[in-house]
Amino acid sequence: MDTKLMTIFRLALLPVLMMAVLFSAPAQAERIKDLGTFHGIRPNQLTGYGIVVGLAGTGDDSLEYSSQGMKGVISRFGLTLPPGVNPSLKNAAAVMVTAELPAFAKPGQRLDITVSALGKAKSLRGGTLVMMPLRGADGQIYAMAQGNLEVGGLGVSGSDGSQLSVNIPSAGRIPGGATVEQAVATGFDTAPKLNFNLAEADLTTALRVADAVNLAFGDKRARAMDAVTIEIDADPGAESRIMMMGLIENIVVKPADAPAKVIVNARTGTVVINGAVRIAPAAIAHGKLTVSVQEAPRIVQPAPFSKGETAVEPSSSIKVEEEKRPVIDFKGGANLADIVKGLNAIGASPADMVAILEALKQAGAMKAELVVI
Template identity: 75%
Template sequence: MRYFLAFIALVATPALADRIKDLGTFQGIRENQLTGYGLVVGLAGTGDDSLDYATQAMRGVVSRFGLTLPAGVNPALKNAAAVLVTAELPPFAKPGQRLDITVSALGKAKSLRGGTLIMLPLRGADGEIYAMAQGNLAVGGLGIEAADGSKLTVNVPSAGRIPGGATIERTVESGFATAPGLQFDLSEADLTTAQRVADVINLRLGGSRAHAIDGVSIAIDAPMGATARAALMSTIENIDVKPADAPARVIVNARTGTVVINGAVRISPAAVSHGKLTVRVDEDPRVIQPAPFSQGQTAIQQSSTIAVEETRNPMFKLAPGASLSDIVAAVNKIGASPADLVAILEALKQAGAMKAELIVL
């Protein structure tokens, strides 16, 4: 089995200033997940047939119009499908605004192409209704089934989207206007970056209005009222700050065969020797014919050849404080393959010569 591996090296460059808004978010200013359960109708015989979930949904739909299905009747709903609907409610969303929604088949529906979602409520984690959804589905997948049982499926025909398919009915109270103060949370924990964010905010606004609580959160004193706080948050978001250098990491993706080494990786003095051992087994069976009139039987005689080949590579030495470019040059010099590179890095880590975190995905 051949093992393909791509090697990517990120060369160290001076850290550039980033806007604070690109490093994290203010606490309470986030999206909220909405979900709902309903029925898609108008399918061309690709629905759930007699699935109980679809039958219950149909009974609920017809009951809105004063109709009642006969007791004990389980209709074959080949043109309808039970679905789950999901959406993301953005912060500061107001009633009347539209949301994109994703519709996914819950049961054994083969395709939702051409279907129409019947009106249903979308609820948040607290069980309250925040939006109403309805509309015609846009399905990118395609499923075809022939009479002999052969099938062809392109993408996923059992899921689709409705752009602007939900209308917001109520807002989510963020609490940022009435909270004692503002809190900015970094996307990635780093004590140095948190302190630098607090320092640049104090430098821009004056005084000591911001201070780092930990490696993620920065507390900011702010005046009461939504208008004043919105202006203050806008100012803070656009302040430039130089984040701390990323920690030294080596990332190995065993599935795709990708190795990424960032520029912060350093190597202590070390000597490395790496070789390959190749074992080759060749089978050359031969047919043996008996002598004429000997009443013998034709047989197969096995003939095997085993060869062992060891490739010897010279040892190379890494000087104190070797950088990423030194590592790449040394590995290329001995002609190591990407798979060999992974073995060398793991050995350096175990020997304590590589000052970096080795992460295998």
């Protein structure tokens, strides 16, 4: 059979195979597109330096780099300031502009941009960004930006030096403030193979994704190369690859169960235990010992007409209290619900819980990774 006819036959058969995979998938299954991305199809960061004008006296004043930036803007219109003259820029501010260029963005499309003050500007409210280029990591210009800022913050100052700020007035956004001037070549249509990269490394999930792709297409075109990358054979050409990638993204796969982990935030005392944590047979006794020392000094007065002296006699009282709490007996294979129920029964606080979990880990009764963040 001709190669082109084979390709058409496979693509026609794919919807039937896809429906079979979808209806046979378990309830916790996810689409492949939610597990990762294809290599090369990614956004790119853009950044640039510009000048915001039209501020109500809240600009950079006479900072050197602001003055140089304004001179550059003026020079575009054929004007040149006399040597040694630095304009006072209370109504202008030097800013850094950032944006994200999505994959497959084409010239003429609009991008949202974020504008942030570089120097001493108090507020960018009411400002206008003068046209400036946005460059990628390779130094090339990929977009041009210009527009009026939207600033959610507010800054007010008095003549006595008092100040009031609401949110951050020195940063703002311009929706659709940049126009794409150059597309980024992804190379997905010319690469010898397609690589799908998982967002989280897992050998079992990588094998399941490869098996699901092979089942849907009825061949052995997908291979798990490591815990992240699945290599897929694909016919050359953008049209056939786009169609195949779209079908692959909607295949449903059940990811592997997450490894057993206990996450402890040492700063906030937050403890998170995932459902994969299991406890081997263990007994926990967690008590609270309180020792209180009270001082009650007494004044000793000698008898009349004696040669004794008035003195202070120390008197101490030591009291020990131990709060008795029940011993929790964990049976083998105790799950998350059992752990929570047992720790609540002894009234464990987050700090107590961390100590108990650490002790279980040291005793070898908890087979889970303890992560402190």
